Amino acid sequence: MSDLLYKNISNSINLSQEDFNHFMKPFEYRKFKKKEVVLKEGNYCNFEGFVLNGCFKIYYLNENGFEQTLYFAVEGWWITDIDSLINNVPSILNIEALEDSEVLMISKKDKEHLYETMPQIEKLFRVMNQKSSVALQRRILSLTGKTADKRYLEFLEKYPGLEQRLTQQQVASYLGITHEFLSKIRKKIL
Amino acid sequence: MSDLLYKNISNSINLSQEDFNHFMKPFEYRKFKKKEVVLKEGNYCNFEGFVLNGCFKIYYLNENGFEQTLYFAVEGWWITDIDSLINNVPSILNIEALEDSEVLMISKKDKEHLYETMPQIEKLFRVMNQKSSVALQRRILSLTGKTADKRYLEFLEKYPGLEQRLTQQQVASYLGITHEFLSKIRKKIL
Numbered sequence: 001m002s003d004l005l006y007k008n009i010s011n012s013i014n015l016s017q018e019d020f021n022h023f024m025k026p027f028e029y030r031k032f033k034k035k036e037v038v039l040k041e042g043n044y045c046n047f048e049g050f051v052l053n054g055c056f057k058i059y060y061l062n063e064n065g066f067e068q069t070l071y072f073a074v075e076g077w078w079i080t081d082i083d084s085l086i087n088n089v090p091s092i093l094n095i096e097a098l099e100d101s102e103v104l105m106i107s108k109k110d111k112e113h114l115y116e117t118m119p120q121i122e123k124l125f126r127v128m129n130q131k132s133s134v135a136l137q138r139r140i141l142s143l144t145g146k147t148a149d150k151r152y153l154e155f156l157e158k159y160p161g162l163e164q165r166l167t168q169q170q171v172a173s174y175l176g177i178t179h180e181f182l183s184k185i186r187k188k189i190l
Numbered sequence: 191m192s193d194l195l196y197k198n199i200s201n202s203i204n205l206s207q208e209d210f211n212h213f214m215k216p217f218e219y220r221k222f223k224k225k226e227v228v229l230k231e232g233n234y235c236n237f238e239g240f241v242l243n244g245c246f247k248i249y250y251l252n253e254n255g256f257e258q259t260l261y262f263a264v265e266g267w268w269i270t271d272i273d274s275l276i277n278n279v280p281s282i283l284n285i286e287a288l289e290d291s292e293v294l295m296i297s298k299k300d301k302e303h304l305y306e307t308m309p310q311i312e313k314l315f316r317v318m319n320q321k322s323s324v325a326l327q328r329r330i331l332s333l334t335g336k337t338a339d340k341r342y343l344e345f346l347e348k349y350p351g352l353e354q355r356l357t358q359q360q361v362a363s364y365l366g367i368t369h370e371f372l373s374k375i376r377k378k379i380l
Contacts, residue, residue: 062335070330083324092331115313122312123305129319134273136326140260141282144333144366145252176334 001029005050005104008076012127013120023118026110032056032097038079039095045084046108051077054101055165059173060092069174071139072098072159072166079103082132099165143176151175152185191219195240195294198266202317203310213308216300222246222287228269229285235274236298241267244291245355249363250282259364261329262288262349262356269293272322289355333366341365342375 002024009015015023030049032038038056039045056073058081070093073079084091085108106114114121142151152175156163163171172179192214199205205213220239222228228246229235246263248271260283263269274281275298296304304311332341342365346353353361362369 060331060335063337063340068334070327082320083327086320086324119309119312122309122316126312126316126319129316129323130272130276133319133322133326134276136323136330137260137273140326140330140333141250143330144258145250147253150253 001052002027002104004052004076008050009124013124015120019118019120023114023121026114027104027106030103030105032101032103034097034100036097037094038097038103039081039091039093041092041094042090044088045081045091045093047105048078048080048085048108048111049103049105051075051079052102052104054103055098055162056095056101057098057170057173058093058095060094067173068176069170071135072162072174074159074162078128098170148175148177148181149185149189152182152189191242191292192217192294194242194266198240199314203314205310209308209310213304213311216304217294217296220293220295222291222293224287224290226287227284228287228293229271229281229283231282231284232280234278235271235281235283237295238268238270238275238298238301239293239295241265241269242292242294244293245288245352246285246291247288247360247363248283248285250284257363258366259360261325262352262364264349264352268318288360338365338367338371339375339379342372342379 002020005024005027006015006020009020009023027050032054038049041060051073053075056079057069058071058073058079059067059069062068071077079095081091081093081095083089084093142154146154155171155174168179168182172182175182192210195214195217196205196210199210199213217240222244228239231250241263243265246269247259248261248263248269249257249259252258261267269285271281271283271285273279274283332344336344345361345364358369358372362372365372367375
């Protein structure tokens with residue numbers, strides 16, 4: 001169960017099995033049913049979750065009330081609202097399971113305790129936060145700088161095989177377009 | 191000169207004066223003239239810069255060739271293209287001085303050496319990368335979820351006094367709108 005997390009961490013730091021066991025202790029195994037809400041806008045996010053399997057959408061409502069998906073979290077991805085988590089402000093993001101899913105959750109308090117007891121964890125999350133910044137920067141450049149056609153191709157590359165697990169509406173919400181427009185793009189490209 | 195950087199760092203970690211002196215060693219003091227280009231799209235970014243004074247625009251060209259400003263970096267802000275820096279890929283961002291400016295620059299190599307010799311620096315950049323992720327997430331939510339009116343009000347709040355140092359075109363490029371549309375918004379709001 002924790003093999004995937006160990007592999008994920010090993011991309012950033014070298015942890016002995018003993019240290020990894022210590023790291024794992026505060027994580028809690030949780031199952032979420034399809035359509036179950038993990039975080040609702042307005043609530044405070046005090047967790048980070050590592051997705052073992054399944055799929056989540058992390059989304060917000062724009063001024064017109066339309067759902068804009070920030071990202072999908074599948075196996076090996078993390079779920080949280082970092083703004084709410086770090087700054088203790090109500091979440092603007094919603095997190096919802098799109099499939100029956102399994103997650104390893106750690107609370108903010110337990111994570112902060114890990115920083116104190118395991119200094120090498122600082123490096124892990126320094127590297128992970130770098131990757132998160134890169135992903136968010138790419139997302140901005142994509143959403144505001146590229147055509148919907150390119151965004152669709154990027155989506156296919158970033159999430160191999162995921163399109164088959166999503167509705168057309170869900171993909172369109174990630175691309176920031178209507179599902180009618182997505183249909184046109186798919187016809188043109190495929 | 192380094193007081194501003196010391197203050198900036200002290201928001202994240204406690205460093206003794208001795209440790210701060212060690213931390214400062216690899217930084218290089220640089221002056222940039224107004225309109226001088228610090229980073230050009232297509233080049234590799236191998237630095238981070240701490241802005242002592244002046245102002246920079248960090249921008250990219252969208253599919254239509256229009257300049258979209260990702261952010262302005264004024265006193266106390268950092269300049270880099272984190273994607274290019276971390277992943278050794280050509281930069282998509284451009285960084286240009288909008289005023290005569292002074293910066294403390296550190297190379298990627300020197301920064302990595304600091305991680306090895308000063309473990310407490312891991313925490314500093316873990317916290318800074320968290321803040322960067324929060325800023326980028328807010329920028330996405332703003333650009334794709336909010337009206338231009340709200341984005342303009344957010345800009346005024348985020349960068350107090352900066353509007354008077356920028357052209358209308360530069361502000362419009364940050365908001366993702368034309369300067370004609372910005373004029374209308376300003377008339378409506380002011």
